[in-house]
Amino acid sequence: MMNTQNTNQITIFKALADSVRLDIIEYLKHVDREVTCGEVGKALNISKTSGSYHFKLLQEAGLIITRKEAREKYVRLNSVTFDKFVTNFYKNI
Amino acid sequence: MMNTQNTNQITIFKALADSVRLDIIEYLKHVDREVTCGEVGKALNISKTSGSYHFKLLQEAGLIITRKEAREKYVRLNSVTFDKFVTNFYKNI
DNA sequence: TAAATAGTTCAAGAATATTTGAACTATTTT
């Protein structure tokens, strides 16, 4: 399996520069456990296709860790990357 | 004079999600003093118009402090905002 | 084994963001 993770500052900032992805991150941070893409999508009202797109970008930026189990894909925040680059995370200040 | 500064997480991330603006920030961080837009533009090979656009976004995100003196506009990093939200800043990791 | 479920991929369309050049204001230099 090839490594698709890209730990460039700009990749991370681009990944964070979208409200859908910030919603996802906020959700993952809040629940603080592994959840399926479907659960996140339902909770945040994101379509499957759009979710797939956004989870991919977050994963490529190294901001989430994903694991496929059978039909489902589990995601959780990658707190190593997240805490390294993101401080004072509040969606609204 | 109206306040155009917008301290939202997403505004900051969007401001950081562009290579021209990261170049500008890196430059300002490196020189560590007030410089004119013109100096930055020349050093980084950014056109006046494009520079004007990018400096505006950085200012609106609160990432730089600007001061107009006669013909020239001086800019410097706003380290309060920058240090609050950006840690481990290296353009390439 | 057929139907349902979870997620991906693709191409097209829509929305946003960036660049460009021309015209402009304001200031400084000649």
Place this chain on the structure above:
DNA sequence: AAAATAGTTCAAATATTCTTGAACTATTTA
């Protein structure tokens, strides 16, 4: 006073990002 310089604004062109639906793979359930 004319020319040069520093920067801004605008609208048009271009580039990039995001959303959508259809078709797809793989797995699970009825």
